[in-house]
Amino acid sequence: MNVKITGTGCYIPSEVETNENFYQHQFLNDDGSPFKQNTNVIIKKFKAITGIGERRYAKNHHNASDLAFFAAEKAIADAKINPEELDYIIFAHNFGDVKHNAIQSDILPSLASRVKHSLRIKNPKCVAYDILFGCPGWVEGMIQANAFIKAGIAKKCLVIGAETLSRVVDKHDRDSMIYSDGAGATILEATNNDGGIIAHETATFAYDEAYYLFFGKSNNQELCKDTRYIKMYGRKIYEFALTNVPLAMKACLDKSGKTIKELKKIFIHQANEKMDEAIIHRFYQLYDQKVPEGIMPMNIHKLGNSSVATVPTLFDMVTKGKVENQEIQKGDIIMFASVGAGMNINAVIYQY
Secondary structure, three states, X not given: OEEEXXXXXXXXXXEEEEHHHHOOOOOEOOOOOEOOOOHHHHHHHHHHHHOOOEEXXXXXXXXXXXXXXXXXXXXXXXXXXXXXXXXXXXXXOOOOEOOOOOOOOEOOOOHHHHHHHHOOOOOOOOEEEEEOOOOOHHHHHHHHHHHHHHOOOOOEEEEEEEEEHHHOOOOOOHHHHOEOEEEEEEEEXXXXXXXXXXXXXXXXXXXXXXXOXXXXXXXXXXXXXXXXXXXXXXXXXXXXXXXXXXXXXXXXXXXXXXXXXXXXXXXEOXXXXXXXXXXXXXXXXXXXXXXXXXXXXXXXXXXXXXXXXXHHHHHHHHHOOOOOOOOOOXXXXXXXEEEEOOOEEEEEEEEO
């Protein structure tokens, strides 16, 4: 028995936030002092490093669970299954539902239960729960669904990654330009066909690295100190990722029994273009190989970093022919990989 993806779906919000929309922002240092460089220079440097030219924000009346529901509907339709047949709904997010202009996260009931409610699933044996695992949450949800199916306690699982990071960013922090909103979903099923999930690898580095990403106060010292926003130590994360992610990817590939030359695509978390390129370069260096052209599809330039949603969104777009010069053929060996808050790393080798 194998575990295969039988349906995918994503929801890309229609509200476009371009880099030009940040020209009027007052970016400040951590201590509240102004930058010596003007905003135009800051934004140009940001684009050169991250590759992000624009990102998508959810409409004011939509929350993360709404985006997830829209993506889930598409994945269910793509898989051509009855949602009542689902055994698990696993929803990866980090901040719950944060209403527009609100300062409090809402995770009661769980977002997975909200999606199940919106899908109008009556079956009580369809278990719905959330997973908090940083940006690698969707990949980890896939690993958990695979374990449930391989153990014989599930046949069909819905795995979702959705986030509205635009609701938890500090507008006085340069890093606010990185984040975006979106949702991706997949259906996993038990099958006797070839392919599916071949191997996986997961690690949590928390001894020194646990707080590389954290919730902190605004850089604007005049704002309420009790209101929290997503914050990160960018340089530490960059160095951590370049050291540890390629090793995890190698461990996963070696475990699968496949060779580096068999690998056709790597769907890596869309965090930062330069960082992702450096990770892939170091990964191939571990095998004394050059990075093949087109191995790493990207959508960060237009969609930004939507955390748990980046990998499933990108995968859906490539499989549906929505990423230029990128496609997957039946039988291709691909990899999903991610790194994020925790600090967590994971990877999956999958035969399409």
